[in-house]
Amino acid sequence: MTDETLVDRATLPRPDVTAAEAGDILQSRYGLSGAITELGSQQDRNYRLDTDERRYVLKICHVAYATLELEAQNAAIHHISTKVGAPRVPRVIPSTDGQHIVAVTVRDQTYQVRLLEYLEGEGLTHPKHLPRESVAALGALCARLAESLADFSHPGLDRSLQWDLRRAGPVAVQLLSAITDSAARDRIAKTMVSAVRRIQPLAPYLRLQAVHHDVTGDNVVSRRDDKGHLIPDGVIDFGDIIRGWLIGDLAVTCASLLHQADGDPLYILPAVKAYHEVYPLTEQELRALWPLVVARAVILVASSEQQISIDPENDYVRGNLESERRIFDTAVSAPFELMEIAVLNAVGIETATLLTEDWQPLLPDIDPATISFVDLGVQSPHFTAGNWSQADIDWRLLARAAAETGTAATRYGEHRLSRSKLRSAAPPSTFTLHSDICLAGGSVIAAPFAGKVSWKNHHFILVGEGINLHLDGVEPLLEDEADVEAGQSIGTVSGEDGSLGGLRVQLSTLQGTEPPLFCAPREAVAWSQLCPSPAALLGPDVNAPRPASAELFALRQAHLAKPQKNYYEAPPQIERGWKEHMFDVEGRAYVDMLNNVTILGHGHPRLAEAIGEQWLRLNTNSRFHYGAIAEFSERLASLAPEGLDTVFLVNSGSEANDLALRLAWAHTGARHTLCLLEAYHGWSVASDAVSTSIADNPQALTTRPAWVHAVLSPNTYSGTFRGSESAAGYLDAVFAALEAIDAKGEGLAGFIAEPVYGNAGGISLPDGYLTAVYGQVRARGGVCIADEVQVGYGRLGHHFWGFEQQGVVPDIITIAKGMGNGHPLGAVITTRAIAESLEKEGYFFSSAGGSPVSCAAGMTVLDIMADERLQENARVVGDYLKGRLVALIEHHQIVGAVHGMGLYLGLELVRDRTTLEPATQETAAICSRLLDLGVLMQPTGDHLNVLKIKPPLCLTAESADFFVEMLEKVLSEGW
Known part of the structure; x- marks a missing residue:
């Protein structure tokens, strides 16, 4: 045919x-x-x-x-x-x-x-x-x-x-x-x-x-x-x-x-x-x-x-x-x-490597060993406080190095931080395929190999056999299309003698095409073979060390205890943060939508300066007398409701909740404690005992000690009782548990709960729930513990404390997470009477809790929160973000509900809006796809079907928009 x-x-x-x-x-x-x-x-x-x-x-x-x-x-x-x-x-x-x-x-x-x-x-x-x-x-x-x-x-x-x-x-x-x-x-x-x-x-x-x-x-x-x-x-x-x-x-x-x-x-x-x-x-x-x-x-x-x-x-x-x-x-x-x-x-087939043994020096008057190479990578000490986003920062750092050493160059194969892009769905082109050299103007440039000269639009090319040398910043000595021999002078570095000039050097095997100066990390292996390293011209130090992420992850897996998990199956190696952004070693920027520890944002220079200054002066344990511990304790007490005026300083949320339980036991003389299902309070023995989340511990519901009494989680969306009138059903479950404890005749120590249901996805409790429970607990002599580790400290925007949303005052407040912006710091705030009950069992001591450095960190965090109005930002941006998330419900059947307030939100994903079957597999896959699109997100809840949205409180509306747009892209396109 x-x-x-x-x-x-x-x-x-x-x-x-x-x-x-x-x-x-x-x-x-x-x-x-x-x-x-x-x-x-x-x-x-x-x-x-x-x-x-x-x-x-x-x-x-x-x-x-x-x-x-x-x-x-x-x-x-x-x-x-x-x-x-x-x-x-x-x-x-x-x-x-x-x-x-x-x-x-x-x-x-x-x-x-x-x-x-x-x-x-x-x-x-x-x-x-x-x-x-x-x-x-x-x-x-x-x-x-x-x-x-x-x-x-x-x-x-x-x-x-x-x-x-x-x-x-x-x-x-x-x-x-x-x-x-x-x-x-x-x-x-x-x-x-x-x-x-x-x-x-x-x-x-x-x-x-x-x-x-x-x-x-x-x-x-x-x-x-x-x-x-x-x-x-x-x-x-x-x-x-x-x-x-x-x-x-x-x-x-x-x-x-x-x-x-x-x-x-x-x-x-x-x-x-x-x-x-x-x-x-x-x-x-x-x-x-x-x-x-x-x-x-x-x-x-x-x-x-x-x-x-x-x-x-x-x-x-x-x-x-x-x-x-x-x-x-x-x-x-x-x-x-x-x-x-x-x-x-x-498929594992290697291509031929470039042969350079017979090449002549490119810069015959300069010993490659004298060239200083400037680190412009993600972990470079030259970068701080976002200065990598300044125009021409790389050239300015290069010129400064050259002024100090005579000749300086950038490194080939480096992932440039200055090339990173915030809020980008695709990885930016950060991998460097060339080297820039800052050296004396007028320096001689020679042909490393024989070829033909091409000079177009100030771009100089030496075309050899299977390889081209691309140069910028050259004053040519030859006519266009001239033939040259290896070692022959072909030009000089632009600029007056004695002044510093710039020379850009790039090799390429592509014929008739000017190669890119940078490529995306995923293209680096292929492009580095088309644009090989200029090490033969500038010495081996021109090659930046390649990230060893896989090797480091293997090392982590070999020596870090297996229960200490990591996010993602193939996690990026994160080595820098700035505000609500985190950067991996390849210069990929991610919007951090889950890091509630860094309440101020990453890399805050004011906090770093305060911690550094205090560390240079003094850091010791809290049994010594120094001003910071008194000042910080007073500031924390002033944030609490009247009567809660006594502070314990500890290292973490687990330690804070553990101490709160011990205080309840000591003060009441009882041990029985009421808690909620699906809750998480920490990993110490006592805090783990009242943690009932099966996502964190699959055996949680069958391994609680006898003194723990877990009641139905008051989840009005997907819990046992649903809707605005469901509070009565959940309260009946609490009252039944209290009556069972009464029947034992051993007394009640207290009740612990997050005032906003953080671990389940930022779910608000039914109106009046804590008022009724606190009343019944106190009527039996128990104390009420508000676990504010995740939801408190301004994160809700509309309230500084989570319990304010319920209109109650607890007997004990526990805090940690953001109060140190990542520095290990926690606290318990309570009444003096409850605090002094602990002395019946001896004194309390936390080695690093309340150290001078910890106190400096804690006070500086409070100062920055006030000066930068971060609680207000959590309210404004949080409300805006929640509104955009709620709008997804109309267009995507998998979106069941949006929980929470401020910058503690949860997006619950379901397979069926009638049965509310959890979309567990889908949620994990959605988080994985979001990572590819530049967003850090993880699931939470017993069924791991809720996106836990708790970013730094400095989150901008632009970053909130980017998160929603990427989430909508995933929901529309698939995962």
Whole structure:
């Protein structure tokens, strides 16, 4: 068949067969009836039939497609079904007279019809985002399918098909005529020419076999794994099966993924790696992969444009066109050379290294050993208090170093902090592919290797054999296009003799293209091979040390106790913070939406200065007499309600709650203590005893000591009793527990609870709940403990203390977390009578609690909170943020409720708004995707289905917006 005939066949519209006519075919030829739904297709007409027992797909095809081709499809399906480990495939259902391909005539037009089993499962096309697990699983599925077809042959496979990538060039030429936009047509044509040029030398080495050639999101069915990820395990639609290039089969799959890649061509690499692990590819095939992906992208766009022109009512094609344009744009966004290296690296194949042994010095008058290299990385001591965001900070630091040492340079392969971007959904280009040198103007520059000089727009290039040297800041000594020998002088550093000048140095193997100065961290391995280190020119110290995150994490896992968990399965290495932002070692900035410890924000210079000054003067234990402990104790007491005037200073919230319980026991002479289910109060023996969260301790409900009495958590949204009138039900549970304690005749020590239900997700207690409980507890001689460790200290915005929201005054207040902004500091505030009860058991002492440094930290935190009006910010920004989160409920069924106030909020995610089934797996996956988008977030609650939103109180409205926008992106696109 000629290419012209091939394209003519491709121009056919879908068969003109209505749903009613399809029903007649099903009844007359297969004896089946039921509900009929049309399915999308480009050139077939497909209908799904739902009967009482099962579902089927009726495929109606033009007679222009030979019966032999359809027989090949049926035979391939049967062949695959006999292979162990092969994907699921649909069965071909015979007609009532035993035929697998039936000729039918509809309104004088003859068609060929087949009936297939409907393969149950979810497709992959609908989600706008697929996680790495799904991408890898699709690659593995494609490999298993190809492997199962390796020994399949059929005469119907040798056919002409417009999608056959072996014919991509000629087919594209024919299809391009349908594109009326000349600029778009020229761009697409040039792209195809470039792709074909790279494919042609490799073509003789590409394996041929039977291939499905359309393993895309539309043509697979998936199940969900235990993390909620879509994992494809079945394949449908064998309409494009041919004998073709094996690597072309994978190229089709990779191209299909690009519409979900969010513009990142490296998104396909997990699929490539997974494919290669199942069904290994040759190096030539791997080198051909990306050009074939680009060729497929061209054919997709050109074919859809043409199909729309001849079948304008085809909504299926029209709906696909936008994603196919997105595929094309992503495919052409990266150089072929970059993707080739990335693909090879993904499967463990190393590319050749640059040979530099014979190179001559670039700066013959300067000894590389005398060059000082400036640290501009994330952990650089030169950076503090956000100064890395100042314009030209890198050049200014470089010039300062050069003024001190004579010659200074920046480092290659460094993740520049100055290149970081706040509130960015994509990782910024922080990886440095060049070196800047500050040195004496007029310094001689020599050619390290032989080549030809190119001088354009003040950009100097020495073009060598397989390598180019790019220089900026050069006064050239040669004419443009001049030939030079190794060691020959080619220019001088711009600037007057004796003054400092700047020289930019970059190597590149790309021909005819100026390389980027920086790349994103995920591209660093590939780009560093295209733009190798200038170590041969400037000495080995020009290379910045690479982050050892994986090695450090392994070290952590080897020596840190296993119960001491970490956020995320593959956590970023965080080494810097600033305000509500945290930075990993690659310069990626994250909006910190969960760090309630750093109440002021990260890296506050005023706090650091206060702690440093105090440490230089004195730090000791609290049994010594010094002014800070008296001043800080007085300030804490002044924050509490009248009568709570006595302070204990401790190290942590666990210690504070443990001490509060001991105070209750000592003061009442009783031990029985009332607490709430789903609560968390700490890890010491006593505080853990009253912690009942099964998320923190799966055995919590079966291992409480006899003195602990846990009552129903008063959760009016998803608890036992729901709604605004539910308080009575929860109070009845408390009263029943109190009566049970009364019956023991051993007295009541007290009641401990967070005034806002922090661990469960910032859930407010029912109105009047604490008033009623506190009254009953005190009537029995018990004391009331308000655990303000998480929710208090201004975080609620509308109130400084959580108990103020309930209109009560506790007997004991415990605090920690933010009161030291990360410095280990906690406190218990109570009455003098309760405090002095402890002396019956001896004196109290905390080694670091109330030390001079701790007190300095605590007072400075209070000063900054007042001066920067952080409680007011928590109210204003918190209310704004809550309003935006509440608006998500209308658009996303998974969002059940928004809890809390100020900057202690919880977003509860449910699978069903009626049953309120917790969306536990989804919440974990959403947090993982948010990390990829630059937001730090974790789940909380007994079912780990609540996003715990408790950022630093300096959170800006811009960062709140970014968080909501990224969350909405995840909820809309998938996770």
